[in-house]
Amino acid sequence: MSFLWGVAGAGYQSEGSAPDSNWSRFASGYHDSVDFLHRYPQDIELxxxxxxxxxxxxxxWARVQPVAGEWDFDFYDDVIAHVRNAGMRPMITLDHWVYxxxxxxWRNxxxxxLWLRNADRVVKRYAGNGTIWITFNxxxxxxxxxxRQGAFSPMMPARMVQAHKRAYRLIHEADPDAxxxxxxAYIPVVNRLVDIGFLDWVTDSIDFVGIDYYYDVVPGNLTAVHGASGQLYRIDPEPKGIYRALRHYARxxxxLPLYIVENGMPTDNGHSRADGYTRSDHLRDHVYWMLRAKSEGVNVIGYNYWSLTDNFEWGTYRPRFGLYTVDVETDPALARQPTDAVDTYREIVTGGLAADYRPVR
Structure with a gap:
């Protein structure tokens, strides 16, 4: 299989006009996000x-089944059709924290x-033609x-493991090659302990290890502590950490092959970083270290940039991850403005890094 380059996003974070869900009842200041609900043809074209x-x-799930017993797939039918017609493979997430x-x-x-009933409909509708599946983000x-929302149940981990394993079986019944x-999430220091809670329990029911890498902890750089407060834009990037993460999971x-399902850099409300490190620098540096791991025998099969556009970061629009920036709070037109990394990513996807490239950081 050829190496896969991609972009990533999530329903609640980008669609707008949110239906009744755990997050619509919890979060405030949502507006209509970047209105992917109506602008998806443009975003897919980008x-x-x-x-x-x-x-x-x-x-x-909350959009396709807003009321028990009532289903509506019209929106996603058109989204998936647009993705395929544009020559791309859908990577479909069944659950990105919203129900x-x-x-x-999960207390129920x-x-x-209930979760599997939805998953079964989604899988049977969109399986095949190279679709890649993520059960739980x-x-x-x-x-x-x-x-945080006061909705956790001690049974949630076991129920999610059961749901994942059964979803894995039904996906492969519909599409054996999926x-x-x-x-x-690669979380520095506590990563191994975190994984024990889920990944190790489903090892027999995954076809690749999907990794979200954003930052690492290294001597002399303790800015990763800002991750606990969600102020990711205050973390000094550590590009070589993606190499360490890949080596960690390869061991x-x-x-199993590895896939970087998410990687990106947030800026503070779209402002340039004080140290001059750009989104292009960040992208090239992380791709450099990913390809370094691959050249050393780590079986990396893909990379997704998070995210195509800025979006709602679970309570705030302040962290801006997008290749295209969107000022939700002050621009009623929700214009997609390209960052410097748009051309950079296109160059990487179509021609790779320059042979003599060395990381900026």
Missing amino acids: AADLGVQVFRVCVE PAWTGG PGMVE EPTVYMAHEI LVSSNV RFPK
Whole structure:
């Protein structure tokens, strides 16, 4: 399989006009996010123009089943059709931390069956033609958010493991050649302990290890502590950390390929970093270290940039991750403004890094 370059996003974070869900009841200041709900043809075209092969999207359960027993897939039917018509493979996330409010969430003993009923419909509708599947986005962080919302159940980990394993089977019944995973957040220092809560329990039910890498902890750089408060723009990037993360998972799962499902750099409300480190620098440096790991035998099969556009970062628009920036709070037109990294990513996707490139940081 050729190496896959992609972009990533999530339903609630980008769509707008949020239906009734755990997050719509919890978060404030949402507005209509970047209105992917109505601007998806434009955004999909922007992704295709980069030359990427993968477009990651969440089929939001709360949107397709806003009321128990009532289903509506029209929006996602058109989104997936646009992705495929643009020559890209969908990477579909089944659960990116959002569920319909009517379900009662993971405290509900019947949640696994409700979740799988939705998953079964989504899978049978969109399986095949190279679709890649993510069951749960960052399960450990998902659980942390449920604790924050006062909705966590001690049964949530076991129920999610059961749901993942059964979803894995139904995906492969619909499409035996599909790639399925649940992407893990690489969290410095406590990474191994975090993984024990989910990834190690589903090792027999994943086809690749999906990794979200944003930062690491190294001597002399303790800015990663800002990750705990969500102020990711205050963290000094550590590009070589992606190399260490890949080596870490390659040792733990030597038989499984690895995929960087998310990687990107937030800026503070779109402002340039004080140290002059640009989004292009960040992108090239991380790709350099990823390719370094690959050249040393680590089986890395893909990379997704997070994210195509700025979006709602779970309570705030201040961290700006987008290749295209969108000023949700002051620009009613929600214009997609290209950052310096748009051309950089296109160059990487179509021609790779220059042979003599050396990391800025």
